[in-house]
Amino acid sequence: MSQMQNVERQLREMILGLEIGPGEKLTERWIEGRFGASRTPVRAALLRLETEGLVGRDGRGWTVSPINLAELEQIAVYREAVEVAALRLTCTHADGNAIDVIEAMLDSCDENTAREEWHRVGMDFHIELARLSGNEFLFRGVRDAMTRLSRARWLEVRDEAALGRAWAEHRAILAATRLGDADEAARRLSAHIVGSRDRLVTSLANDRRGLRARGFAVVAA
Amino acid sequence: MSQMQNVERQLREMILGLEIGPGEKLTERWIEGRFGASRTPVRAALLRLETEGLVGRDGRGWTVSPINLAELEQIAVYREAVEVAALRLTCTHADGNAIDVIEAMLDSCDENTAREEWHRVGMDFHIELARLSGNEFLFRGVRDAMTRLSRARWLEVRDEAALGRAWAEHRAILAATRLGDADEAARRLSAHIVGSRDRLVTSLANDRRGLRARGFAVVAA
């Protein structure tokens, strides 16, 4: 694999994994040294990650995008539009086998599963469901929105009960989709997204002090 | 302005203006010479234009994205989702003054207006309307979709009557939005987008031979 893709992938993982905190300054030379690549692939990676919203410009330099509560709310609205559209599309040509695969993803999580894995599967559920629509642009929209939400969701304080409820909602959405009941599926997905957004923003707003203490920049709604 | 932004802007204009045809090969060295910049800004520009879907990789090299009828149909579906969501949002806080500005854009076109200008205003109408939603992500979604549709719409064979009908639809959408009638506005916008898509794809499919004769790569639906 080329250096360019390597730097991009590794830097993205460090940002999403919060190994580099939201709001931290980045210098091209530091990245260069950190990954043993020269500046050309480093700059290519930064340009890509900028379009993903993971890094941004801070004057002349680069910054890991802070957690922005107002932005999170906007993303949730965008996500609802594209994900519901994708799901409605999927309902028009529901494929039982494909839905089985996604349901198996949910089943793969139990009480012994690491929290990190629940997190990842929770994202992939929505991404893979959107992929079933067959529409590349709706799919990308959902995937990009989930990427932008990823760090915030990881920071969210979630209890076991909340995760269980989310999983139940996922299953209900799948069930309606399997039946091709677009209205029911859309209704449940909308509720899921809105609820998810509210819990997320509330949790982060409440924990803002703690997040700042960890050195994470959090911008208010 | 920096070279990077310069190269990006000029190259984008050449591609959107069809000065470089869909499907044409690009070499970094040619661009370098054409705009008097070195490869560093050229590379940055290509990476950016790649995310806009205007250029793509062809093996190791670069290609101006061909007109892809299947893709155009998918983009229209995506666009409908985000643009309708944006419009519904706008209807919840309709601002008469802002709508006046957009209506003035429509008024600025008359029988003496160049076709190129009609084309530009037709795009900007949708983009500016989406901006009123106040949601950055819905706005970007609409803007990016319009960018991707731009070349195809320019190639579309459209008569005066079709343009007149489009303008009437635009005005009806604005009127419903001004009244805050979200359902009516959404219904009219959906119809406008679907009709627009059908005419576009039909026109291009019919004229495929002519387009190929001009050296434009057109991929079938």
Added chain:
DNA sequence: GATACCAGTTTGGTATCCCAAAATGGTATC
């Protein structure tokens, strides 16, 4: 005539160098 093969050229990927602007840090001044 078709094909396999080879030398020369082109091209994108990468590394490195240079520069102007911005950030930094220390110092003199009040």
Added chain:
DNA sequence: GATACCATTTTGGGATACCAAACTGGTATC
């Protein structure tokens, strides 16, 4: 102690050099 000022360093933007892989055109072989 606060502040204005200046020398130094750092940093991103750009230019260029180098390389390996891909492409090209021609040639020899069958």
